[in-house]
Amino acid sequence: MKSILGDLMKWSSVSLVTASGLALLLLSGCSGQTGITALDRDATPEDALPAFITVPDPANRESARLLATRDGVRYFVAESDDSKTACLAVVPPGEPPNWVMGCGPNTGPGEILETTGAAMSSARLLADDSETEKLEPGWTKVTENILVRDP
Template sequence: MLTQDLDVDSVRQVLEHDGVSYFISKPEEDNGFCVIRTKGQDETAWGTACSTGTGKVVTNQTTGIPEVVTLVTDGYATDDLEEEGWTKIQENLLIR
């Protein structure tokens, strides 16, 4: 998924945590959700991933950012993920 595949009008920043900015958006052509991460001014530390699923929508590991992120849908029970070592940093975002 490249940034030109995103619906740019839907991109919104949801959180900044430990120097990493987290954004969510919709894909340009499909239903679903995307997670985008950037780290400060490091032009090589960014990544995006999209999914059309429900529940645990997408997981992304980005070069230059040590944590893996997962995006979940509203109301998704994250207890199992948290027991596996994921940390909730926002209602819909977890890292480990």
């Protein structure tokens, strides 16, 4: 009897540990946090946001990465310290203040935010692995994470 009870307790402990580990794995996989891979790489001098850009809370200026340049317009991404918010800065050539920066929730695939500035194209920031095969008319894919629509 003692041996059977010991075996049951051993299996119960193993099952409990296995179930707990599986639950943790499933929960972390379902957190909805998709992210933007470019934010994971080391920064280069080109990634630095121009000094004239005011970074809104909760974005971290030091997290900024240059995602793309198209027709002289630079597209930067930055994120909050907890990675739950992503921000897009659209910086056209020329003197400031002809730039725009917006932030949105970085919690899943798809569009994080859309920005539009005066006399500028609109830009959308997308999370990694967003479906861009069927773009809306007028939108152009610049990178995996950036779509633009010219004025």
